[in-house]
Amino acid sequence: MKSDAVHLELGRRYHFAASHRLHNAQMTEEENCRVYGKCNNPHGHGHNYTVEVRLSGMIDPATGMISNLADLDAFVNERVIEPFDHRSLNEEVPVFQNVVPTTEMLCIEIFERLKSFPHAKLEAVRIVETSNNSFEYAGE
Amino acid sequence: MVYLTRKIEFSASHVYHNPALSAAENKRIFGKCNNPHGHGHNYRLEVTVAGEPDPVTGMVLDLKDLKELLEREVMQRMDHRHLNIEVPELAEQIPTCENIARVIWSLLDSKITRGKLYRVRLYENDDLFADCYRNGAGALK
Numbered sequence: 001m002k003s004d005a006v007h008l009e010l011g012r013r014y015h016f017a018a019s020h021r022l023h024n025a026q027m028t029e030e031e032n033c034r035v036y037g038k039c040n041n042p043h044g045h046g047h048n049y050t051v052e053v054r055l056s057g058m059i060d061p062a063t064g065m066i067s068n069l070a071d072l073d074a075f076v077n078e079r080v081i082e083p084f085d086h087r088s089l090n091e092e093v094p095v096f097q098n099v100v101p102t103t104e105m106l107c108i109e110i111f112e113r114l115k116s117f118p119h120a121k122l123e124a125v126r127i128v129e130t131s132n133n134s135f136e137y138a139g140e
Numbered sequence: 141m142v143y144l145t146r147k148i149e150f151s152a153s154h155v156y157h158n159p160a161l162s163a164a165e166n167k168r169i170f171g172k173c174n175n176p177h178g179h180g181h182n183y184r185l186e187v188t189v190a191g192e193p194d195p196v197t198g199m200v201l202d203l204k205d206l207k208e209l210l211e212r213e214v215m216q217r218m219d220h221r222h223l224n225i226e227v228p229e230l231a232e233q234i235p236t237c238e239n240i241a242r243v244i245w246s247l248l249d250s251k252i253t254r255g256k257l258y259r260v261r262l263y264e265n266d267d268l269f270a271d272c273y274r275n276g277a278g279a280l281k
Contacts, residue, residue: 006245007275008238013267054271059242062158063169064234069268070171 009056009123010066014076016085019046020101023090044088049103050128051080051110057120067120079113103129107137115139143258144200145188148210150219153180154235157224178222183240184263185214187248191255201254213247237262237270245272 021044022036032040039045053076057066083093089101099105111125124138155178156170166174173179187210191200217227223235229243241262249257256274263269 005275006242007273008242009271009273010238011261011269011271059236059238061233062161064156064236064239066238066270068169 007056008059008066009054010072010120011052011054012069012072012076014051014053014081015048016051016081017046017048018084018087018089019044020089020096021045022100022102024100044090047129049084049106051076052124052126052128053114054123054126055117055120056123067117071119072117075117076114080110103127103133103135104137107135111137111139141190142193142200143188143190144203144206144255145186146203146206146210147184147186148214149182149184150215151180151182152218152221152223153178154223155179156234156236158234178224181264183218185210185244186259186261186263187244187257188259188261189252189255190258194254199254201252205253209248209251209253213251214244217247237264237268241270241272249274 020039021041022039023032023042024035027035053072055067055072059066087093089096089106093101093109095109096105099109107125107127110127111122114125115122122139124136126134126136128134155176156173157166157176158169161169187206189201189206193200217229218240221227223230223240225231227235227243229247230239233239241260244262245257245260248260258273260272261269262272
């Protein structure tokens with residue numbers, strides 16, 4: 001089969017746990033309460049997040065791989081898992097001091113952190129926040 | 141367009157080893173997967189077919205046909221087999237998720253009886269999978 005007959009993507013899932021609070025300082029207390037409900041609790045709450053990363057590229061015939069997993073794991077661990085796991089997203093991830101850390105915004109932030117991966121093209125970041133909610137961002 | 145997906149599971153063993161590389165290089169690149177005795181996985185395969193439902197049957201593709209095709213082409217070929225040794229289509233390549241997905245795509249693509257093969261997704265475990273699409277078809281977002 002010709003190698004250009006198909007488009008291949010590698011998918012890898014990572015896990016971290018973090019707390020957040022959905023609150024927009026530009027809105028009144030009542031508005032925050034109305035918009036964010038329980039998620040506006042000032043003490044915050046947390047989730048076990050699953051981050052699915054999908055990458056495309058050519059298979060290296062020597063390894064059979066789009067990207068060596070050890071390289072990908074190290075990159076994601078350094079840029080996402082280490083800085084996010086067991087943290088407060090609002091307090092400890094600088095971008096979320098000005099951006100409400102919804103999982104939509106978390107998808108965009110993680111995509112931005114990973115898009116420079118040198119060995120394959122980042123296609124999409126999908127985050128499963130709970131078994132009922134998931135979000136996906138594929139760039140612009 | 142409607143997308144229909146069927147899932148099957150099979151178990152198989154494999155080893156990652158490139159004879160063109162030194163033993164040390166194989167160990168460095170493939171790590172535990174280079175163990176010459178091999179190791180195995182419970183693979184999970186999701187096959188997605190895209191098409192318009194038949195106005196008479198309401199089906200994109202008769203699931204019985206797809207079930208039989210997957211039994212014949214994938215289960216009989218790969219289930220409880222050693223992928224390097226017993227699956228000729230994988231003999232000359234490293235049996236990674238990417239390569240197995242690509243081989244399964246090529247085994248199925250011309251044999252789908254109705255609709256068109258859209259995606260082959262092969263999970264090696266819950267946290268690692270490969271997707272194979274027709275080039276230019278774009279991903280199902």
